[in-house]
Amino acid sequence: MVTALAEIATPPAAGAALDIEQVSHAFDIDGAELPVLSDVSLSVEPGEFVALLGPSGCGKSTLLRLVAGLDKPKAGTLREDEVRIARPHPSRVVVFQDPTLFPWRTVWDNVALGLEAQGVLKSQRHRVDDALDLVGLSDFRTAYPHQLSGGMAQRVALARALVNDPKILILDEPLGKLDSLTRITMQAELVSLWQRKGFTTLLVTHDAEEALVLANRVIVFSDRPARVKADIRVDRPYPRHRGDPYLADLRRQILGLLGLDATW
Amino acid sequence: MSTYSLSDGIASGAPRLSRAPVLASWLRESGVGVLAGVAWIAFGLSCLWWEDLGDWSRTHSLGIAAFIVAAIALFGTVGADYLGSAGKALRQRAPWLVALGAFLTLWEVATAKFAWLPLPFFPPPQSIIEVYTDDLPKLLDSVFASVKLQLGGYLIGATVGFLTGVSIGWSRAVGYWVHPVLRFIGPLPATAWLPIAFFTFPSSWSASTFLIALATGFPVTVLTWSGVASVSNAYYDVARTLGAKPSFLVLKVAIPAALPHVFVGLFMGLGSSFAVLVVAEMIGVKAGLGWYLQWAQGWAAYANMYAALIVMALLCSGAITLLFAIRDRLLVWQKGTVKW
Known part of the structure; x- marks a missing residue:
């Protein structure tokens, strides 16, 4: 259903399917092994918007790094469209919690980074302009990152990701450090970008409301080592309303799963 | 009021x-x-x-x-x-x-x-002016010789230091071999090599070039290395997810990120290479401002010494001003974020 819609909206650059099969991962800290993911399995359909929700430090971000191909899992496999993920690829782009723009590059050059790294910038400069238009920062193309506000910097980071036409967009709490007003605006922008482009989206967040406003599916993780605790479908049309009683009900359920029901 | x-x-x-x-x-x-x-x-x-x-x-x-x-x-x-x-x-x-x-x-x-x-130990201003007008050719020859020696040694030292620094910062294997050598030899003042350098090198000019390069190279290497080593992993992660190859990571991430450190190294190297230049010219090289100073002292021509000192001060501060101008051009992006 979702796939069909996405295909109609944007025929060429639709999202990819993501299969996470029995993935476990651990960190070595001073010789001791600290398990962070334990037997996580998850199937994401092309074009889905999946939010990963869990207590802070539970290993969600680690899972994203595995999906991006930045780290290799200790056990299990991850596949993008049936192809095993072994290393980073521009079809899976990450937007981190910090914008991590390169301070020595202008906004335009930052957005151009991916095309430049892939060696196609010369013939495709217009894609950089388009991406900047998409996030509404065309007027700032010659600015340096230190001249931007937090929200603008995060928008540039988003443009830097989108310019690659990713099949899977990986968002690691990208709105976590923004003020609440900027946050609400950017949530709406994220949804409309996702609807227009049709990429598969993975969003790590620890804000249940954000997850429910944005995602088709909310995966709730347990405390470390992270296991999938619940897989909740959010069948509500966009744009969603924060006061929607259906969402409020789901939110109560989710907070209950996270052990925070006493506060409500 | x-x-x-x-x-x-x-x-x-x-x-x-x-x-x-x-x-x-x-x-x-x-x-x-x-x-x-x-x-x-x-x-x-x-x-x-x-x-x-x-x-x-x-x-x-x-x-x-x-x-x-x-x-x-x-x-x-x-x-x-x-x-x-x-x-x-x-x-x-x-x-x-x-x-x-x-x-x-x-x-x-x-x-x-x-x-x-x-x-005559404290000559009046007019006698210094006299040096500039009457002994100009010799002074200019000395300036030219000094600048040539300094520039050659400095450029070699800075280039080698930069490349070494990037290699140690980037490659564990290179670091394993070069780091101990650097630790052992680097802190030695370049002037300590003077006696050895002057009889192992074919000419006093090449020996001095080597010493100036050595004095420049050490701080440039160490600071380039620490600059490359301190680049945040997040930058590499971003570049890698965008499809960057290792060469891109070195040239377009590590080096530009380390450049502020590199300039501190270039600045320190410039200072210590001036010291080596003057000592080398006083001891071995038969040209340059250091040699002129020595020569003037031999003739008790104190006005010439002051005149040469003033020229030397102008040249050194000019070189540092030039370095800072280059830095400001290359590091415009730092404006408003970092100052040193």
């Missing part, structure tokens, strides 16, 4: 106001400039008023030149409003002109006129 209320001014102060504040504000703006003129007139007079104790041929010209500077300062100050940015620059530097004029006057009087400072 007393407090001033509006009613006072209207009632009684009006006629008084019209003249005094204009004069006061003129004095505030131009007073220092006039004082600069006075200081330089004093210098000119100090040259011409008394007889020289020694035999110096440029005293008269120096006095005239002082009057010319005084005239420029005075006319520049009076006409500052019509001179645009030049007038503004003059106004800004006026306090320094006062200090300089006063210092030169004192110097002139203390040496050439009354010999409060013993001659």
